[in-house]
Amino acid sequence: MTFKNILVALDGSSSSQLAADYGFWLATNLGASLSAQHVVDPRLVDLFIEPEFGEELGFGISVDTSDKVFNALRKIGSVILNLYATEAASRGLKTTTFLAEGYVAEEIVKYGDKFDLIILGHRGKGKRSMPSRMMLGSMAERVALNAGVPVLIARQPVDKVKQILVAYDGSEPARGALLMAENLAKNTGARLKAVTIVTSDQNKAESKFLVEEGERFLREYSDKDVFAIEEGAVTNTLLGYAEDTNSLLVLGAYGFTNPDRNVLGSTTTAVIREAKSSVLVFRPKRTHIKEKTQEVLKQTVRR
Known part of the structure; x- marks a missing residue:
């Protein structure tokens, strides 16, 4: 995008x-x-x-x-x-x-x-x-x-931004955020990084799968070391990682699906309130969603 x-x-x-x-x-x-x-x-x-x-x-x-x-x-x-x-x-x-x-x-x-x-x-x-x-x-x-x-x-001066950091969980909005971040990195010269947060050992195997999947979505950075897996509480880990790396933090709306990882809810709210880094909340334009819905309806009627 x-x-x-x-x-x-x-x-x-x-x-x-x-x-x-x-x-x-x-x-x-x-x-x-x-x-x-x-x-x-x-x-x-x-x-x-x-x-x-x-x-x-x-x-x-x-x-x-x-x-x-x-x-x-x-x-x-x-x-x-x-x-x-x-x-x-x-x-x-x-x-x-x-x-x-x-x-x-x-x-x-x-x-x-x-x-x-x-x-x-x-x-x-x-x-x-x-x-x-x-x-x-x-x-x-x-x-x-x-x-x-x-x-x-x-939140922070733009000349401090050295990296575009994506919070990635494999959801459709997170994929869109990843592609948007890749485009930003390409055009601004900033580094691109994506991080998947795990809260327990049980999530590590799933996270490795998500990382492999995410790497396949990248168009021009697929051969670069883009993804990282971090363990900890989602909000604090994201905020700390973004601050330590002078990043513009990108979140996909509706990106996390369990209560602790609900980006549009508690996590996004906490990030917006507490972040020292600048934050980009990504979502597809409503007009695009509307057009896609209308097309699906047309196809349904034809059948």
Whole structure:
């Protein structure tokens, strides 16, 4: 899978600047088109005109005040997008920008369905976040779990990425993630590595089979030492391996099937919240799933 159309979600924070840098990096190496989105959340208006904030800012509660605050937020959003477009142009990249209004996660997911990849930042632990959990740091998990396309959550600077690391368990989404990661490694010059996690001795024989199977799926890296088997708790092992190897960690949605290895559930949530590495949650685009389903239905009717 190749990313041809990339959307970067921006909120003006340092974490969203990381996301912007990933967008520039991928667009340059993949020849992809680049777009940026900023969402003005109406709940911020209510926040600013609350008495405890409004008095400090010199605002009174009125319709006129609400309009002024909302217009100010729109202007800030426009500045953020314009700065992004200017930086993209300085890198020889063309980009389109979109200023949206609504709840942040919902707008990113809705607009992101038009693209092959969504990139956003994540503030992580110890970072200050807006009340009501409205900014991108608190939205990353919701977007990753609800988007119909792959989502890249930027955590470490892109120039620190030396390896593309795939969590592999032999499932169909993990195979797709493996092929996508292979394409990324090929085009960015990063190393490619795939890791299968085992939690007990009983899983080792099965894991060796999965590794052999996975090697056959590789198209251009089949002769390289790509796969590794690690033993331990899934989340901690993945996080430690990714951090130690300066990796962009790739997870296939619905990739793990038992409770401890449910990527879309507990493991993905924990990885997104705790990772110091950047994380790419892979899934096929919904449109592709829909087209495949329709084709199956047509074949069934013909029979």
